[in-house]
Amino acid sequence: MKDTPLDKHSTAEPNLPPLPPLPPLPRYAKAAPYAQAAPAGERPPAAPRPEIDASWRRAIRMGLDPGRGPAEGGELLDRDELEERRQASELGAVLRALGAGPGGQGGMVDASTQIMVVSDDEGRVLWREGGAGVLRRADAIRLEEGANWSERGTGTNAIGTALALRLPVRVHSAEHFAHALRAWTCSAAPVHDPRDGRLLGAIDVSGPAPGFHPTTLALVSSVARLAEGELRERHGRSVDRLRSVAAPILCRVGGRALAVDPHGWAAAVTGMAPVDRLPLPKSLRPGRIWQPSLGMCTVEPLPGGWLIRVDEESRQEEAREGAPGRVVLDLSHPRRWSVTVSGPAGDWTQALTPRHAELLYLLATHRSGRSAAELALDVFGDPTRTVTVRAEMSRVRRHLAGVLAHRPYRFTEEMEVQVIPPPAPADLLPHSTAPAVVRARGA
Structure with a gap:
């Protein structure tokens, strides 16, 4: 396939022990799926996994119809826009470096029954690779280049849900929101830019449900971490080059x-x-x-x-x-969060990592402050994890000097603090499993 960073391998490596069978479908997947029961007001046959339940509910709030066909997820990108997104993506060259030659990442996937997909941060498929037969089956569900596999476009699926949660996800058979996808199982892991924490996209392996292996999620997670490691090494080399240029200048x-x-x-x-x-x-x-x-x-x-x-x-x-006087914590977008500080000399906006977004949200809702033990309880449900909290708060305060105080951790008294929440409380920091954030979603 032209312009793809992934290598094609049609057969698995010989003389390997047989793979264990995939665990049976959960009870709620065997019966009428939640995605069909919930819009009709019916009680689902069994409780789904929490991340699947939350994703289904997001799809329902977005007004998606589980019975719609694959072509109803929106138009494919035209060739020029697809190529533009490929050129702008950091993932193409990185995965080409990881997958070049025999034994690369493409060789870990059985191309006769599975398809490897790379998407951008909006869930648009940039590249895919697999055998001719499985590619034809993927075309039938519109798992093709330029298609929209975000949750808004396709409902619950591994690519879109991994991007929404910023975590690796497997979606098996009837766990998909759309009925048309129930014959498939997919596993995806997000890839973040180690330089700034920005979400770059997702790596996915999908295939017909009966032949899928439960270790695939570990595979795609490993490939995503390798991609982030490759980006980290490239960044280190670029910083070294800048240091060699800057050192003599800073001496003067x-x-x-x-x-x-x-x-x-x-x-x-x-x-x-x-x-x-x-x-x-x-x-x-x-x-x-x-x-x-x-x-x-x-x-x-x-x-x-x-x-x-x-x-x-x-x-x-x-x-x-005097110090800057206003802070706006913007949590309205499900996958991008920022803090804006306003002072006498102007405004400054800083993108936030998921963890820093959690911590600043907790401090904004507790203006009197939180001790390290209280934040550890809020974030991890364990008040003894103070070392981790202190390390993260040290990183936050390094970027927000004059805005945050400590002992206890808090916004300084003279600061006016505003939080912009998402339209639906249930969409507050959807990646977060922090007990305090989970409680806030329910409220």
Whole structure:
């Protein structure tokens, strides 16, 4: 297949022991599926797994019909837009590097009965690979390049649900929301950009339900982690190149300054304590900007990054005027969350990881503050996991100096804090299993 990063292998490796059979369908899948019973107001025959139940409910709230055909999930991307998305994706080159030659990742999939799929962060299929027979069957359910396999487009399925939860997911047979997909089983794992935590897409293996193996979820999870590791190594090499360029320049700069890559990772620092990463606006340009942890700064371009110099006079003036006064925590999107800090010099928006979104939400709803033990109980249900909480809060406070205080952890008293929730309370941080967030969804 043209322009695909995956290798084609039509047969499994010989002389392997027979695979154990797939566990039997759960009781609720054998009987009338929940996706059919719930819209009609009927009681499902048995309780589904929590992640499947939550996904079905999201599909119902979006008004999806479980009886609609595969072609009703929306139009395919035209060839130009598909190619544009492929070129913009980080996943193509990474998976090509992992799967090149015999024994690559493509060889782990039996191409005669399974199809490997790579989607972008919106659930659009960018590439797929498999044998001719299984590809024809995939065409029948529109598991083809350019198709929309987000939950909004197709309902509960491994690609869309893994993207919604940001976790590996297997959807087996009648666990699919759409009736047309009940003959299939699929396993998918999300891939995140290690540089900024951004969701890049998902890797999926799908096939007819009777021949599917229960270890497939572990396979796709491993491939996703390998892809993230490859991205991490490439990023490390680019930071090393920036450091070699920036080091002689920083030797001549007076005062505090640092060189960062386009994602804010520091390559070299002078006149200040080392930092791992500096949050940068998406549209950073040369000139003067306000940065929450540094104040007013001057930005200059470097090959492969930026030189950021702290304006000491503006920093002192800002300290006299007071700290920033408003924080907006935006949790309205199911997969992207951000915090915006407003101060006398302007606004600053920082994208949030899932864990940091949880922590800031909890602090926003407990303005008097939370101890490390209380946050550990809120997030993990275990008050003894304070070391993990302190480490995460240290990372959050590194980017929000002057906004967060500690002992207990809290937003500073002078800050005005606003939370923008999702339209439906049940969609609050859908990836989260934190007990406090789960309770908030129910409320």
